[in-house]
Amino acid sequence: xxxxxxxxxxxxxxxxxxxxxxxxxxxxxxxxxxxxxxxxxxxxxxxxxxxxxxxxxxxxxxxxxxxxxxxxxxxxxxxxxxxxxxxxxxxxxxxxxxxxxxxxxxxxxxxxxxxxxxxxxxxxxxxxxxxxxxxxxxxxxxxxxxxxxxxxxxxxxxxxxxxxxxxxxxxxxxxxxxxxxxxxxxxxxxxxxxxxxxxxxxxxxxxxxxxxxxxxxxxxxxxxxxxxxxxxxxxxxxxxxxxxxxxxxxxxxxxxxxxxxxxxxxxxxxxxxxxxxxxxxxxxxxxxxxxxxxxxxxxxxxxxxxxxxxxxxxxxxxxxxxxxxxxxxxxxxxxxxxxxxxxxxxxxxxxxxxxxxxxxxxxxxxxxxxxxxxxxxxxxxxxxxxxxxxxxxxxxxxxxxxxxxxxxxxx
Numbered sequence: 001x002x003x004x005x006x007x008x009x010x011x012x013x014x015x016x017x018x019x020x021x022x023x024x025x026x027x028x029x030x031x032x033x034x035x036x037x038x039x040x041x042x043x044x045x046x047x048x049x050x051x052x053x054x055x056x057x058x059x060x061x062x063x064x065x066x067x068x069x070x071x072x073x074x075x076x077x078x079x080x081x082x083x084x085x086x087x088x089x090x091x092x093x094x095x096x097x098x099x100x101x102x103x104x105x106x107x108x109x110x111x112x113x114x115x116x117x118x119x120x121x122x123x124x125x126x127x128x129x130x131x132x133x134x135x136x137x138x139x140x141x142x143x144x145x146x147x148x149x150x151x152x153x154x155x156x157x158x159x160x161x162x163x164x165x166x167x168x169x170x171x172x173x174x175x176x177x178x179x180x181x182x183x184x185x186x187x188x189x190x191x192x193x194x195x196x197x198x199x200x201x202x203x204x205x206x207x208x209x210x211x212x213x214x215x216x217x218x219x220x221x222x223x224x225x226x227x228x229x230x231x232x233x234x235x236x237x238x239x240x241x242x243x244x245x246x247x248x249x250x251x252x253x254x255x256x257x258x259x260x261x262x263x264x265x266x267x268x269x270x271x272x273x274x275x276x277x278x279x280x281x282x283x284x285x286x287x288x289x290x291x292x293x294x295x296x297x298x299x300x301x302x303x304x305x306x307x308x309x310x311x312x313x314x315x316x317x318x319x320x321x322x323x324x325x326x327x328x329x330x331x332x333x334x335x336x337x338x339x340x341x342x343x344x345x346x347x348x349x350x351x352x353x354x355x356x357x358x359x360x361x362x363x364x365x366x367x368x369x370x371x372x373x374x375x376x377x378x379x380x381x382x383x384x385x386x387x388x389x390x391x392x393x394x395x396x397x398x399x400x401x402x403x404x405x406x407x408x409x410x411x
Contacts, residue, residue, distance in 0.1 A: 013061065013070050016109060020058045023077065024051060026159070043087050050084050071106075071114050075121060078102050082125040090132035094153040097160045099126060104164045209249070217246045268387075270410040271310065273301045273333050280331075283315045288322050293330045301333065302410030303340045305387055310407065313383045316376035317344045317403050324348025324401060339389060340409035345402045351395035359393045380405055 028051060054077070061073050081102065085093045099122040106118035224239035281289045303310065314331075321329040325348030334341045351359060359377055380403075381391040389406035 013064065016070055016073060017058055017062045019105075020054065020061070020073070020077070024054050024058070046087050047084065050080050050087075054080055071110055074102065074106055074109065074114075074118060078118065078121050078125055082128055085129055086132040091126060091129040092133050093129075094156040095159075096126060096129065097153075097156045099123075101160050101164060213246050213250055217243055220246065267306065268304060269307055270302045270304055271307050273303065276303065276311070276314070276333075277331075279311050280314055280318065283311065284318065284322075288319075291322060291328055292318065293328055295332045301335065301340075303333075304408045304410050305383075309383050313380035313405060314342060314344075317342075317380055317405065320344075320376045321346035321348070321401070321403070327400075335409055336406075338409060339406050342405045342407070343402060344405075345400060347400040350397040350399055351393070351401055352397055356393060356395055377403065 057073065057076055061069055078099070081098055085091075085096050088095075103115070103119050103122055106115045110118070220239045220242040224236050224243070227236035227239055277294050281292075281294070284292070318329065318331065321344050324346045327347035330343075330345045332343050334343065361378065377391060377393065384390050384405050384407055387407050389408065391406070392404045393401065394404075395401040
């Protein structure tokens with residue numbers, strides 16, 4: 001359970017409302033102990049008025065929309081505790097130790113200044129009880145001849161100790177959760193820095209290589225034209241191959257730029273799943289497409305995402321799976337509530353446990369040098385997280401890898 005903080009008054013308020021309902025039951029139990037176990041003279045009507053005041057104020061607190069509502073409620077609880085103790089033995093009532101519980105509550109819900117203020121009020125409240133103290137009200141002989149005041153002290157100590165222990169344990173848990181969230185945010189920030197570096201690198205590469213590639217393409221075209229007039233057909237063929245490779249270089253640079261740049265410009269549209277399968281088939285070479293086990297038509301199922309970016313991410317995952325081994329690759333789409341999960345599985349060598357944590361880092365690849373840039377999972381994850389989804393990688397050495405890309409499903 002994550003405890004509220006002073007910077008989150010709405011959450012603190014809802015949390016305090018639930019706690020005060022429990023306190024109401026505690027008041028009733030304490031009065032019952034005083035009246036039926038300690039045999040103290042409990043004024044029924046005034047005590048009932050305190051319990052009703054707590055109930056009504058809690059209903060009001062649940063509807064309040066001002067930040068001051070939480071400290072006012074804590075102070076009111078101190079006042080009601082003082083009244084309740086004054087009606088049931090004053091300072092001799094062992095449940096006066098509950099003042100410490102209110103101080104702990106203030107330390108959890110409020111800032112340091114309010115906590116010191118509540119501590120002062122608690123000390124003042126106990127001092128106010130002095131004139132109402134009845135030394136004989138809770139000192140009768142009770143169970144097994146033991147003074148009932150001792151039983152009351154034991155019970156009050158247990159209640160207060162349990163309450164403070166719960167507060168502290170919950171606060172420690174909240175701090176651990178916050179540290180984990182901060183670590184996650186740091187990792188996200190690091191990924192964003194890498195994205196900026198990658199985008200800068202891609203933009204620079206596109207700019208620097210654009211002009212040389214254009215010159216090479218024009219020169220190759222001229223060589224091809226001149227070679228057609230000479231009795232050297234091999235030269236013309238070489239020129240055409242040169243132009244083809246230049247076009248391929250341009251395509252690689254363009255794709256790298258597209259991958260590195262965020263897909264903010266892409267329009268989010270609804271794409272039917274059969275259309276996704278059809279587009280993916282056309283993006284893969286015929287031999288590779290033949291190794292993929294395509295699922296049957298999904299009917300009217302669809303996905304809400306930028307179409308081009310979705311296809312680029314899935315193509316990258318399929319290429320990774322196809323390069324993992326010579327076996328077949330399976331792909332499917334599963335609906336999970338408001339999300340759609342694309343699952344890509346291969347029967348390759350798998351990924352070692354000490355390596356799988358790094359999968360998705362830019363420029364990290366498990367393939368030999370020159371066979372990949374290590375951007376496929378990175379781009380897919382960035383795309384999915386931009387839509388509120390994510391990418392999960394599961395692998396077992398010798399049995400293959402499963403990559404799940406989660407994105408919003410169409411309504």
